[in-house]
Amino acid sequence: RPNPPPPLPRRPGGGARAGRAGGAPPPDGSALAYDKLLLATGSVPRKLPMPGLGGRCVYLRTFNDALAIRAHLSAGNRIAIVGGGFIGLELAAAARRLGAAVTIIEAQPRILMRGVPAEIAEVIHQAHEAEGVKILCGEGIAAIADDGAEVRIALAGGHDIVADLAVIGIGAVPVTGLAAEAGLTVDNGVAVDAELRTSDPDIFAAGDCCSFPLALYGGRRVRLEAWRNAQEQGALAARNMLGAGEAHAAVPWFWSDQYGLTLQIAGLSDEGRSIVRRDLGDGAFILFHLAEDGRLVAASGIGAGNAVARDIRLAEMLIAKQARPAPEALGSQTIKLKSLLAA
Structure with a gap:
């Protein structure tokens, strides 16, 4: 827009009243009231x-x-x-x-x-x-x-x-202009708590625009740019705006297809202190990332087609359980990950 939008009007309780999507007020200059508000402004x-x-x-x-x-x-x-x-x-x-x-x-x-x-x-x-x-x-x-x-x-x-x-x-880059105008905390995106609530308890944020703490990684604040995260957070924010009080617990997951190869990553691979490799045949393999205490914190795999999909999904479940599988079992081609999950 050629001119910046006017400041957001304030509610009696201190929170901001928002106009239409993107921060622009309705054409007649009025404000739209809300009980709960979700910011899903994405990134550019x-x-x-x-x-x-x-x-x-x-x-x-x-x-x-x-x-x-x-x-x-x-x-x-x-x-x-x-x-x-x-x-x-x-x-x-x-x-x-x-x-x-x-x-x-x-x-x-x-x-x-x-x-x-x-x-x-x-x-x-x-x-x-x-x-x-x-x-x-x-x-x-x-x-x-x-x-x-x-x-x-x-x-x-x-x-x-x-x-x-x-x-x-x-x-x-996360789109945070509207949040900043409203006086919300911005920290590598609109900062939210585990329930996706911003510094104003009536305003939530989800998707590419927000940074949030991950309990699986000691409350580390992250911002994820992936469609599944946006989908999961949109649903979680909706439930919490209705009073569910659920904390974000999903394991980060990414994928990419290039030529005949599929790359999949569950968890945050930079958290690992040691890596165990499992070869799956035909050039496919998975790297399991372990923390110092033995917890599985990430799994990174690559192979043709869906060669790594099943094991990455099982690894994702092990990460969610904060499992500590034996490194030799993770690296073995004869021990099924499903058996580690059952254990």
Whole structure:
């Protein structure tokens, strides 16, 4: 909007009255009263803070974004992707399947630095290179020039990448403007408690926009950008707005399909202090992440099709139970995870 919205009117009890979605008041200037309010404002792509970005430098978030990018994914077109996370890699896989030439530029030492073990990231890296994707890790961007016909990306190392389209996928930022206007606590998103209640007890938040404590990890505050988390939190917030008083207890879960490979992660893999590997055959494997006290805190798996799906689901249940399975049992191909769950 060209002008910021007016301050939110306050309730007698101190909470803010909200207007329509996005913070804009109804056309007649009145306020909408509420007993309970849910903020589900989501997130937006993190912008690349550089001059020179034009119409051929785009972000992927909405359906219309996808349609616009899809028009460039064809044989003969050159696609540069800034960022080696899930968005960038999944887009690279789709672009290669449609015949486009793809270069990924990642500033970090490897792809998938956030939340994916190096051993699994290497499998993904090799799969992309086998499909013809050029991956440049540890490369900063010195400048970008979009002249309307092509994009020229000058790398800090001295090389140039020329592309017909540059897609920027360097993360997402929670939408917290309305919460901040209302005086709510913001901490890497709208800060909520275990029941998804904000610093105003009548206002809740759910999904990409909120950070919340996870009891499974000692109350560590996290913000998750995944469809299942948004779905689960939306339902939990609705129940708690009706008085259920339920704490968030779901185990984080992520997945990604790239070429014929499926990556799945249950839990927070950066919590583990030791890793046990279980090989499933045909190149599929799972890494079990154990805390110092022996608790299973995460499981990361990769394989063709649904090769890891069943065991990741069982691992998710073990994590929820705060189980302490024997490392040798986790690594054994002959001991079924279901038997560990029963124990």
